[in-house]
Amino acid sequence: MVKPPSCLLVALCAFAVPALGLAGESQSYKRIEILTASSPTTSRSEQWTPGKGLPLEVSGMAWYRDRLAVSIRKGDIWLLDNTLGSDPAKVTYHRFASGLHEPLGLLVSGEDLLVGQRAEITRLVDRDGDLVADAYLTECDGWNVSGNYHAYTYGPEEDGEGKRWVTLNLGMGKFTNNKTGWRGWGGTIGADGQFEPRCFGMRSPCGLGPNLEGDLFFSDQQGTWIPATPIYHLRSGVFYGNQESLGTLKEKGAPFQLTSVPKANQPYPKALESCPEFVPPAVWLPYNKMGRSATDIQLIKTGNKFGPFEGQLLVGEFTNSAINRVFLEKVNGEYQGACFPFLSGFPSAVLRLLFAEDGSLFVGLSNRGWSSLGNRSYGLMRIEYNGDNPFAIHEMRATPTGFHVSFTEPVDLASVKEGSFSFERFTYQYSSKYGGDEILKKPLPVSGTTWGDDGKSVRIDVADRAAYYVHELQIKHLTDRKGRKLEHGRAYYTLNQIPKG
Template identity: 45%
Template sequence: MASSVVAQEQAEYYRTETYELPKGVNFEASGIAVLPDGRLAVGLRKGEVWIAQNPGDVAKPEFKLFASGLHEILGLAWHEGALYATQRSEVTKLRDVDGDGKADEYLSAATGWGVSGAYHEYAYGPVFDAAGNLYTSLNSSMGKAWKGAGDEEKHPLWRGWVVRTTPEGKLEPWCAGFRSPCGIGQNAEGDIFITDQQGNWMPTTPLMHARKGAYFSHAESIPDAMRPESPVKIAAKQPDGITVAEAMKTVQGYTPPAVWLPYVKMGQSGTGIACDKSGGKFGPFEKQMFLGEFVLSGVNRVFLEKVGGEYQGACFPFVDGLQCAALGLNFLQDGSLVVGQSNRGWNSKGNRPFGLQRVVWTKKTPLEVEKMELTKAGFRFTFTLPVDTASVGELTGQSYTYPFQSKYGGDELDAKPLSISSAKLSEDGLVLEVACGELRTGYVHEFELPKLKAKDGTMLWHRMAYYTVNKLLAD
């Protein structure tokens, strides 16, 4: 949990409210969808979908059971008059045809990936693009398979992939190299992003831009990349034990994450993704992305920009101290952020096994880094409030990369202090231009900001910022 001082500071800007849940229900909230009329649909890991008639009132949300009998729901979406629940072997379309408040139509909307019975073969999603294509992210197989699975016991298809299902129901492999792609979501422009979790080939949590033919390092997906229908073009074997920076230069087809979230500093297991499209109802972070964090029971924030035609950007701490692990995220129509929670399988901070909370902006603007952009000389920090010039002290930082390896996790490698030659605040106090001596591609550039103070006396809420440089600005 956050310390009492930090928790009090957090509550000044964003308060956390806890929903009253149906009695006797293990409410492991693993999928969150918002209906056009403002109701909140919640998918539970154990295979049920509940709908809150009044999600704006956490004390009396009026939950009603909508659907049941599904297998391990790990994602929920609303699309063109129906709910879509991602369960282990398919995405199921759920409709209430007779209007009695319960689903009476269960139709298979997407299927065709391998399921061997191994415990870790989760499926996540779905998300829909503007053309109605449905995307699902698939966990790599881990654990013992079931002999009755036949050929799938030996090699379950498309594990560690994102697959696309067309409106006509055709399954298409899309991109590969994932370990445990628990979060799948979209930015304001509709591009698809994935979070993964630390393990082999994943040194820490990444945020990856999923697009056709991309490959993100996890070797279990390589055999399927050799299939003729695969859009991913990579070698049958990849190096093991180099750095991410080296892999970007030498590994055929390797696509680095848009953002690395440094281990422990920014959490340990990334989960759900939600983009703030509330029009300012959630504070000064319009169109930015918010990522769930499992182990540390919180939510992080990401700012993205395009450099050289590809996404990269910065991550920042946001809120912590939730009652247990964050899993599914979505915004209500009032601009509050709903966080579904479950502690199943892995330990997390907090004292509850499951739950549902929402994060609400208090209308008080914190002093924060609103955005962090790459410049030719270094970085540009834009703040949410004008900064008092007198508070701009020394900035410190470092850059480091990660291992590209089959071993579990990985430490920060080749760390060097940042050579900061100048830090100039604009006259209006909103922009800090920082010049650095050496920017390195394939490296995280970590900054610890001074104890900045706004002109109105507000202190900087979070001092840490982490920018992943994949490309530099052209001269």
């Protein structure tokens, strides 16, 4: 049983399992369950109750004073010690703060912790060094707060210039109030502590994270006006497509106006071309093929301690309890790139991700309020790379004539057959309806392939590509020189810009 917060470090029971490969996944990664548990009620129950012990519904993570700080949805922040060991039973838990309103993000600021809760960004100050917050200070506020269940606040997250960003969920269902108070906007923390709105058209911008260059990206959720799962480049002066917050443009302090409002019920590429402020996702994660609800974004920056994907992004997946991988490049000044399946089979929804200094990845789980695959309701896991290089697609880049695809290991060229590479393009309908099907689907002919001397890359000439379309690649038959089959022989490239020759 969890002791009162006045105690020193306390140990809790955990479901400890051996380090195992995730079911059906690469043998290059193993998992350690630090703590997972199940609720006796369903995830959508209005009478939802946690299991016994600490309800570790992980909603935010940060490294604070050499400990893993974890916020949980009921309003506490806990400091965890011994999380990098091999024995979950030796992890200890100490309550740092309590009484918060559904905190969904943590960021270290000097000796303090910043936490995003519904009404504000709060600075938590430990003045006497006893690992308990003594002061809860308002760092930023100034947005609409209501009782709507979906009126979440995400962040803060810092970009490469030091600006701290916050994103605001739309209210949903009955009793929404999205026409005032910056719902569906992203903005920064002003010097006066006020929220500074900078961009809008978001629906449920659950995850934020930087790339190597320090540019921030956010994930949004498939739903009204959003036909599939997008990953957007977060920046000022742009519109991301959801029209439910158009009324906020009448607010005093709106930083810009739309030149025109895109008309509904037209193909997404045409809608984008109708409004200069309307920007496409850097990457679409096609619905079902790549999950159904993206969450956190985490940059792989570990000095290759997590395998061969340094500099790429990991994206959490809620409904399918998985983690996907994203490669980004910049073409003609616009971010675009490809997404790939990575790890699946987690026991609950993946909500938050955080790397440790040793290169292992902490995975925070919580599925309350929605549904996910798995047999647990919440918890915390750690993923380690075992040093065995997987055979997988490494990168997928656009070229003037097609795509350049690289692999993590040399391909056995004898395994390459006619039809090993096939392409199809598709887009979506821009509409207010919930989600959307793939439309204007077209198989694309492959006119030629050229392999690199090392067998680790191939240039593929592809006809009839189109800007703002998703280009789906399916790879069959390939093995590496060790005889291993290619992991996840599919990729989805969002081609916003075609490179110039």
